[in-house]
Structure formats: C-alpha cells, structure tokens
Amino acid sequence: KMESPSRPFWVALVAGGCAGTSVDVALFPIDTIKTRLQAPEGFLRAGGFKGVYNGLASAAAGSAPGASLFFCAYESSKAWLTKRTPEKYHSFCYLLASSIGETTACLVRVPTENVKQKMQAGRFRTTMEALQSINARGIGGYYTGYLTTVMREIPFAAIQFPIYEALKKQWSTAQNEPVRPYQSALCGSVAGGIAAATTTPLDVVKTRLMLGADAQGVPYRGMVDAFTRIYAEGGMARLYSGIVPRTTWISIGGCVFFGAYETVASLLHKRA
Numbered sequence: 001k002m003e004s005p006s007r008p009f010w011v012a013l014v015a016g017g018c019a020g021t022s023v024d025v026a027l028f029p030i031d032t033i034k035t036r037l038q039a040p041e042g043f044l045r046a047g048g049f050k051g052v053y054n055g056l057a058s059a060a061a062g063s064a065p066g067a068s069l070f071f072c073a074y075e076s077s078k079a080w081l082t083k084r085t086p087e088k089y090h091s092f093c094y095l096l097a098s099s100i101g102e103t104t105a106c107l108v109r110v111p112t113e114n115v116k117q118k119m120q121a122g123r124f125r126t127t128m129e130a131l132q133s134i135n136a137r138g139i140g141g142y143y144t145g146y147l148t149t150v151m152r153e154i155p156f157a158a159i160q161f162p163i164y165e166a167l168k169k170q171w172s173t174a175q176n177e178p179v180r181p182y183q184s185a186l187c188g189s190v191a192g193g194i195a196a197a198t199t200t201p202l203d204v205v206k207t208r209l210m211l212g213a214d215a216q217g218v219p220y221r222g223m224v225d226a227f228t229r230i231y232a233e234g235g236m237a238r239l240y241s242g243i244v245p246r247t248t249w250i251s252i253g254g255c256v257f258f259g260a261y262e263t264v265a266s267l268l269h270k271r272a
Contacts, residue, residue: 011268019261020067023253024059030249035120037242038207040215047122055119057127062112066105074101091162098157103150110149111142117210145209148223152202160195164188181266185259192254196247201239204230
C-alpha cells in the first residue's frame with residue numbers, strides 16, 4: 001500500500017507558507033463576499049460587491065506564518081503518531097494531527113482574521129483604524145473568537161484531512177505509485193468542499209463574534225449567545241449564510257492549497 005511520506009520540518013514550513021499565501025491572495029474576493037453574506041446588517045449594507053479587497057493586507061500578513069505553523073505541526077504530529085499506531089488506526093492519527101495543526105495555526109490566524117473581517121464588513125476604512133480599535137482592548141481584542149475558531153477548525157480538519165489522506169491513498173494504490181501534485185490538488189478540493197459545507201454554521205458564529213455586535217449594535221456575549229440569536233434571525237438558513245461562496249472558495253482553495261503545497265514540497269525534496 002502506498003502512503004504519502006511525512007516531510008521534514010523545513011519543507012513543511014516553506015511549502016505551507018507558499019500554499020497559504022497562494023490561496024488567501026488569489027481567492028480573497030470570494031472570502032469577502034462570504035463574510036458580507038454572514039454580517040448581521042446584510043450583504044449590501046456590509047459593502048456588497050464594492051471594495052472586495054478590503055483587508056487583503058492583513059490576510060496576506062497572516063497566511064504564510066499561519067499555513068506554515070499548521071503544516072509543521074501537522075506533518076510532525078502525523079509522523080510521530082503513525083509510527084506508533086497500527087495502520088488500521090491511521091485515519092484517527094490524521095484527525096488528531098490536523099487538530100493539533102489547526103489549534104497551533106490559530107495562534108496566528110485569529111488575530112489577522114479579526115482585522116481582516118472587520119475590514120471586509122466595512123467596520124473600518126483602513127487597516128490602521130482597525131488596529132487602533134483592537135489595540136484599545138488589549139491583546140485579548142486580537143483573540144476575540146479564538147475558541148469559536150478552534151471549534152470550527154477542528155471539526156473542519158477532522159472531516160477534511162482523513163478524506164484527503166484516504167483519497168490520496170486510494171489513488172496511489174490504484175496507480176501503484178505516489179500521487180502527483182495535481183492529483184493531491186483534486187483530492188484536497190473534494191475534501192475541502194465537503195468540510196466547508198458541513199461546518200458553515202460554526203463559521204457564521206465565528207464571523208459574528210469577530211464583528212462584535214448584531215445589526216442593532218447589541219454585542220454578542222459568547223458563542224452560545226451568538227448561535228441562539230443568529231438562529232432567531234432566520235433559523236438554519238441564517239446559520240448557513242454564505243455556504244455557496246464558502247464551499248466554492250474552499251473547494252478551489254483546497255485545489256490550489258494542496259497543489260501548491262505538494263508541488264513546492266516535491267521541488268524542495270528533489271533539491272534536498
């Protein structure tokens with residue numbers, strides 16, 4: 001049976017950074033549309049199709065270190081776990097390794113997400129204004145929504161990575177050789193799309209917490225309060241706001257992300 005090899009720390013670091021930046025910059029407008037659909041004031045009042053690159057600087061600043069942290073934690077955890085676990089339990093290893101990776105990456109991702117989403121929803125005109133507002137609340141302001149983000153990312157990764165690894169393994173076994181970068185990209189696209197659609201309600205709650213208050217300006221008092229009030233606005237349909245752009249963005253993003261990661265990792269391996 002063919003399995004994808006675990007990669008050295010430095011390869012995961014560089015390849016992950018390149019992959020994360022590629023996705024976040026190329027698909028940023030779709031992410032902005034998703035955020036505005038989830039905003040409490042509604043899509044048009046949040047900006048509609050205008051200024052879809054608002055917040056790009058924050059996203060670009062956090063994408064490379066966030067993705068690098070994720071893949072370093074994921075690859076090292078996966079290698080450690082799979083060496084000590086029978087093959088039939090490797091899916092659980094991928095799940096646990098991806099959860100470790102996401103929790104680690106959120107240390108960088110959440111602060112930049114807070115700035116980015118406030119910019120996307122038109123809360124501030126410039127990145128400096130957003131930073132000054134968040135600074136007034138101290139370091140905790142940058143980590144608003146951290147727990148919700150982790151609680152979104154862990155089930156997302158728990159769905160995405162076992163599917164991704166399983167698809168790669170099946171494809172590799174079928175052709176009796178390791179998958180090529182474009183094949184990894186297709187596996188990532190399918191896995192990402194399924195995970196994105198499933199976890200959309202958690203993404204909506206995370207967005208609302210980061211934006212801070214509802215359409216009337218009443219602040220949210222934590223994850224449960226946000227979930228309850230969003231549901232009261234329009235039931236499950238409101239909790240699935242932005243599912244189409246989110247699924248589209250992450251399906252395309254998964255293809256670019258894993259394709260870029262596998263391509264860069266392969267090139268670095270050949271030169272190592």
